[in-house]
Amino acid sequence: xxxxxxxxxxxxxxxxxxxxxxxxxxxxxxxxxxxxxxxxxxxxxxxxxxxxxxxxxxxxxxxxxxxxxxxxxxxxxxxxxxxxxxxxxxxxxxxxxxxxxxxxxxxxxxxxxxxxxxxxxxxxxxxxxxxxxxxxxxxxxxxxxxxxxxxxxxxxxxxxxxxxxxxxxxxxxxxxxxxxxxxxxxxxxxxxxxxxxxxxxxxxxxxxxxxxxxxxxxxxxxxxxxxxxxxxxxxxxxxxxxxxxxxxxxxxxxxxxxxxxxxx
Amino acid sequence: xxxxxxxxxxxxxxxxxxxxxxxxxxxxxxxxxxxxxxxxxxxxxxxxxxxxxxxxxxxxxxxxxxxxxxxxxxxxxxxxxxxxxxxxxxxxxxxxxxxxxxxxxxxxxxxxxxxxxxxxxxxxxxxxxxxxxxxxxxxxxxxxxxxxxxxxxxxxxxxxxxxxxxxxxxxxxxxxxxxxxxxxxxxxxxxxxxxxxxxxxxxxxxxxxxxxxxxxxxxxxxxxxxxxxxxxxxxxxxxxxxxxxxxxxxxxxxxxxxxxxxxx
Numbered sequence: 001x002x003x004x005x006x007x008x009x010x011x012x013x014x015x016x017x018x019x020x021x022x023x024x025x026x027x028x029x030x031x032x033x034x035x036x037x038x039x040x041x042x043x044x045x046x047x048x049x050x051x052x053x054x055x056x057x058x059x060x061x062x063x064x065x066x067x068x069x070x071x072x073x074x075x076x077x078x079x080x081x082x083x084x085x086x087x088x089x090x091x092x093x094x095x096x097x098x099x100x101x102x103x104x105x106x107x108x109x110x111x112x113x114x115x116x117x118x119x120x121x122x123x124x125x126x127x128x129x130x131x132x133x134x135x136x137x138x139x140x141x142x143x144x145x146x147x148x149x150x151x152x153x154x155x156x157x158x159x160x161x162x163x164x165x166x167x168x169x170x171x172x173x174x175x176x177x178x179x180x181x182x183x184x185x186x187x188x189x190x191x192x193x194x195x196x197x198x199x200x201x202x203x204x205x206x207x208x209x210x211x212x213x214x215x216x217x218x219x220x221x222x223x224x225x226x227x228x229x230x231x232x233x234x235x236x237x238x239x240x241x242x243x244x245x246x247x248x249x250x251x252x253x254x255x256x257x258x259x260x261x262x263x264x
Numbered sequence: 265x266x267x268x269x270x271x272x273x274x275x276x277x278x279x280x281x282x283x284x285x286x287x288x289x290x291x292x293x294x295x296x297x298x299x300x301x302x303x304x305x306x307x308x309x310x311x312x313x314x315x316x317x318x319x320x321x322x323x324x325x326x327x328x329x330x331x332x333x334x335x336x337x338x339x340x341x342x343x344x345x346x347x348x349x350x351x352x353x354x355x356x357x358x359x360x361x362x363x364x365x366x367x368x369x370x371x372x373x374x375x376x377x378x379x380x381x382x383x384x385x386x387x388x389x390x391x392x393x394x395x396x397x398x399x400x401x402x403x404x405x406x407x408x409x410x411x412x413x414x415x416x417x418x419x420x421x422x423x424x425x426x427x428x429x430x431x432x433x434x435x436x437x438x439x440x441x442x443x444x445x446x447x448x449x450x451x452x453x454x455x456x457x458x459x460x461x462x463x464x465x466x467x468x469x470x471x472x473x474x475x476x477x478x479x480x481x482x483x484x485x486x487x488x489x490x491x492x493x494x495x496x497x498x499x500x501x502x503x504x505x506x507x508x509x510x511x512x513x514x515x516x517x518x519x520x521x522x523x524x525x526x527x528x
Contacts, residue, residue: 001396097483132265134491216480219361227398 002223005030005235006214007066009057012040012152012240013248014185015072018095018207020253022070023234025211028227029218030234032064033072034262037240041148042075043117043183050119054080056264058088064235067223070214071095072207074116074183078123091217098213099180099206100129104137106202107178114141115169115193116182117148126182140176144168144183151185154248165192173197180204188252237262266487269294269499270478271325271333273318276304276416276502277512278449279336282359282471284517286334287498289475292491293482294498296328297336298526301504305412306339307381307447314383318344320528322352324501331487334478335359336471338380338447342387355481362477363444363470364393368401370466371442378405379433379457380446381412390446404440408432408447415449418512429456437461444468452516501526 006022008015012035019033034057036042042050054076061069068091069084071077077094085092103112103126114126121143130137146164150156172179179197181187184207194203218224234257238245242259249257270286272279276299283295298321300306306314318340325333332355333348335341341358349356367376367390378390385407394401410428414420436443443461445451448471458467482488498521502509506523513521 091484093484097486098480101479101483132490133488136491213480213483215365216362216477217484219365219477220355220357220481222361224397226396227400 001226002067003030003225004065004067005032007061007064007069008033008072009054009061009069009076010035010073010184011042011075012037012148012185013245014148014151014183014188015207016249016252017184017187017205018070018072018210021205021208021211022214023253026215026218028232029225030232032061032066032235034060034237035239035245036264037152037238037245039239040152041117042073043119043145043148045119047079047119050075050079051083054084058084060237060262060264066090068093068214068217070210072184072210074120074206078120078125091221093210093213093217095184095206095210096125096182097129098209099182099204100126100133102209103178103180103204104130104134106204107137109177110134110136111138111140111176113172113176113179114139114182115144115179115186116141118143118145120182126180140172142168142172147189148183148185151188154244156188161189162192165189166196169193169196176201178202178204180206182206236260239264265490266331267294267489268329268331269296271328271330272297272336273321273325273333273340274299274337274448275306275339276301276412276449277509277516278412278415278447278452279471280513280516281448281451281469282334282336282474285469285472285475286478287517290479290482292496293489294496296325296330296499298324298501299503299509300528301416301502301509303503304416305381306337307383307409307412309383311343311383314339314343315347318348322348324526324528328499330354332357332478332481334474336448336474338384338470342384342389355485357474357477357481359448359470359474360389360446361393362473363446363468364390364397366473367442367444367468368394368398370468371401373441374398374400375402375404375440377436377440377443378403378446379408379443379450380405382407382409384446390444404436406432406436411453412447412449415452418508420452425453426456429453430460433457433460440465442466442468444470446470500524503528
């Protein structure tokens, strides 16, 4: 048993899709979340800068005495996960491997689409992982640089969102039977993405897959939170405006939360 | 990527239920299996002897250059898993935590039955894990010393099996909504157990739950087998008669296998 919280880091609000799934699957675990919305999106930034920012988020979470760190951000996972995982003595999870593994299991045709930020697609992490596990798989990758700004500006249900998603994805529709939502912001656009890709296409939410893995690793490392009746104290931090963060977070999580501003 | 095999150990043939599930879920992984049928069942033996035998099985698997060891045996998990896990530098999985965790998720009433060998029930491992995770759960444990001999003697579909299972379990029927098959031999008796407990009772196969966890840990430690087209070379070893082992194993796995006798 280990009643310390699980730390989540993201470039902004996208990682809330992972946190929501974790709260659903493991309602007795406590969460500390840090979103770097002031510097989002990470996708177009140089790798060295993403690595530096990610370490700042990691070090912040370590001051909160977390027992595990979840990279709830594909860009940070692609660039910094292996380095951070090797240096810390607590478990560090990324979202790419769970997503790649789930896509292979889901795809019948072996033709898999991957959507991500410019950096995630440039690092080619999903294609590498998918083809390492399944060399015959055909992977079509697509950078969607306009998606994260739509979500961070709380416009993910707008008609602008529908237009942007349609224009970005129409070239991929009909070519793949499985699509990896390779950025934790994208599940907020899920209904629109499903509509453009067609109902028979399986969308893989890397964050939700990651939440399932968290459960297994809590067991393996024997660091589950005990199921006491005491209320949990989830904490959310943002480097930008707590008001804007809270607006999206409460809508997405369906509950009231406290959000605190923090300077890194 | 890591193309070394995964090692499975069991007191006899029961761990084949875990191996079968692994082959189904991860058909690209190679298996080395050692069953100590000559000294099965482990359940009634003293803890110190079980620990000694388990280390012999572990050391045998290490000579086969395995990348991970799965304790496909609840008794060995209850007695020796923590010690072995702490001493080896490859991942070591047991079946008790995955089973306990799955039972908590499955149970609606919080009343959970646990079936196991004399030693597993005496160690009280399932109750401890279940109540650590979920203090309000009510756990009814039952030692079923006659079950393993039925399976090891290939009598698990006989009318004798039906009689023994009925007489053992009738006191538990109606009292729990979830039953942990806390011995990897018991899934071979599953249809009979389900019949006695009633169709609305969820049976938790600890071994199958464990196979799901193996997949996550292969990802986490980045030691998946690549999906080449080369045929896999699963290997099975027993301390008793290879003929008797093969009879049960081929029936259970639904494929031809090679079995070799080994002295520990």
